[in-house]
Each structure stands twice: as structure tokens, then as C-alpha cells.
Amino acid sequence: ANPRLIYLGFSTHGQFGPRAASPIPDYDITNQALSGTPYTTGEPAGEGTTESSVPTKQGNWIAWYIGGGWGAFAAMTAVIWRAASGQGQFIDCSPAEAEMRFTDYDVHWYHANKRIRERLGALNVSVFPYTLIKTKDSYSFIAGFSDLNWTGLTNIIQRPDLKERFPTTKARIGESKLLHGELEGWAAGLTSQEVLDRVQDYVANKRGPGTVASARLNRPSDTLAESHWWERGVFERIEDRDYGELLLQAPPWKMSRTPPRIKWACRPVGADNEMVYLKYLGLGRERLRTLKAEGVL
Numbered sequence: 001a002n003p004r005l006i007y008l009g010f011s012t013h014g015q016f017g018p019r020a021a022s023p024i025p026d027y028d029i030t031n032q033a034l035s036g037t038p039y040t041t042g043e044p045a046g047e048g049t050t051e052s053s054v055p056t057k058q059g060n061w062i063a064w065y066i067g068g069g070w071g072a073f074a075a076m077t078a079v080i081w082r083a084a085s086g087q088g089q090f091i092d093c094s095p096a097e098a099e100m101r102f103t104d105y106d107v108h109w110y111h112a113n114k115r116i117r118e119r120l121g122a123l124n125v126s127v128f129p130y131t132l133i134k135t136k137d138s139y140s141f142i143a144g145f146s147d148l149n150w151t152g153l154t155n156i157i158q159r160p161d162l163k164e165r166f167p168t169t170k171a172r173i174g175e176s177k178l179l180h181g182e183l184e185g186w187a188a189g190l191t192s193q194e195v196l197d198r199v200q201d202y203v204a205n206k207r208g209p210g211t212v213a214s215a216r217l218n219r220p221s222d223t224l225a226e227s228h229w230w231e232r233g234v235f236e237r238i239e240d241r242d243y244g245e246l247l248l249q250a251p252p253w254k255m256s257r258t259p260p261r262i263k264w265a266c267r268p269v270g271a272d273n274e275m276v277y278l279k280y281l282g283l284g285r286e287r288l289r290t291l292k293a294e295g296v297l
Helices: 028-035 062-085 095-100 106-113 145-155 160-165 171-173 176-187 192-204 220-225 227-231 273-280 283-292
Strands: 009-010 091-093 129-135 139-141 214-215 237-238 244-249
Touching: 028 062, 028 095, 028 129, 062 091, 091 095, 129 176, 139 192, 145 192, 171 176, 176 283, 192 214, 220 244, 244 283
Parallel strands: 009 091
Antiparallel strands: 129 139, 139 214, 237 244
16 A cells, blocks of 8 residues: 555544444444533433433534544544655544543533532523523524623613622522513513614623623524525535536635635545545556456455
């Protein structure tokens, strides 16, 4: 094989270690479960219905996305090494290990408090408010957890009494469920857009101290309908040679000199094998034909 070749292997348990030969299939949810992330995701135990108060997987195939991202990062590192040494190498990447890097500060929390971080739903173990609140038509994210920003939020919702009753971060964390209810009580008569408008008006026009962050919780159709993303080239309609007309998201980075582009959506399995064998593995066409005839390839 080409000694400059860089290649990656993705599997739940990795290529070595006691579980490397495990027959368990590699699914995204398997990687999520082994990473520990779902343990802290979802509604708190003992609250709500039994069916909903359970560890909750991410809504997307996040472990495979994260594994792919770290794998690409490792490949770029290997390219730098190859430029210096002339040698390629094999990269072993476990999506379960990759997602472990996204367990937030769970380990630090344990060392600091000698307690395992449990599920808190939309609340945060360290600050409040940094949460989603239900509105008249959807949900909104809202944050104003420093003392100064909490002052700003209580001004926006016209509840100075909450500032007086809960003036410190510690006080707010201790009563986060109560305060979450107060915020949802304020937002119950407002749409998510109205919540956003009130926050932006306060901050942009400097109507008082503090900075409050807010955002509407978009449905996928809401995001797709926003002209901002289209003008940035986030979405693109293409004619794919295998799948026809598709609406796809473009690469999420913008480059001033080498802008990314979409060449295809997803190639059929084996579509590029011949190019890899000839260009990167150094096989000649005659050797390739022989291997195909023998059923090796």
C-alpha cells in the first residue's frame, strides 16, 4: 500500500482494547449510551410522567457527527505529520469516546461537589436563568444569570420584586424551578417573537443595566423560511446525478479564497473504488482487472 496513505477506522469500541472484538453492531444510539451523555439529558427523575422522566437520547445522530468531526480533525493532524515525515498512518476513532468530550463539566462537577450531576431538563446546574421557557406559540431561550443581567431581565418582565428576593446567583439556583415558573407566567401571553422583541428593545436601546440574551426556538420549517440563511448560502438546491433535485445544507463555513461547494449528496457504495485503487493504492489497471476477475474486488 501507499506509505503516505492516511486512513481512518470508526467503531464503537475502537480497534483495540477488551471490547474491540465485540459483536455488538455500531449504532449511533449505542455510542450515545456508552458516552454517558443521555444520563444528564431529559426531565428530572421523579417528575412528570414515568415515560418522560428517563435518560433521553439526542434528537439527531450526534455521536456519528461528533465522531466524524474528530476523525476529520485527526486526519488533518496526520496530514501535517506526513508533510514533515513523508509517512501516512492509521487513525482509530471511537464515536463513543468522541462524544465523551461533550459531556460538559460533569467530571469537574463531581470533583467539586462529590455528587454525580443528574438530569435537570431545561434548567442548568450552575446558573439561572439559562433556559427555555414556554411562550404563547412555542418556546424561547432566555439567559441573564449574572447579577447585573438578572437586573436587566427583571426590568424587562417588570418584576423588580424578583431582583430583591433573589439577588445572587446562589439564591437563584436554589429556587430555579420557582423562578422558571415565574418566567413562563410572564411569557404565557406572549409569542416567541414578542419575547425576542422586548428583549432586543431593552438591550439595543439601553433602557437599563444588564444584557439579556434571547432567541426563538425555531421549528425546522421556520429555519428554512428565514431569508437570512438563504442569503448566506446556507441552503442550496442542486441536481444530483444519482438522486435528482435535492435541497441541501451547504458546508457551515465560509472561506474568502476557496469557498466550499456541494459536488454531490451521497455517492453510491463503491462509486470511487477504482479511483482509490489506481490513484492512492498504486494498483495498475491490469492488476485491478485481475483482482476483479478473481473476485477479490
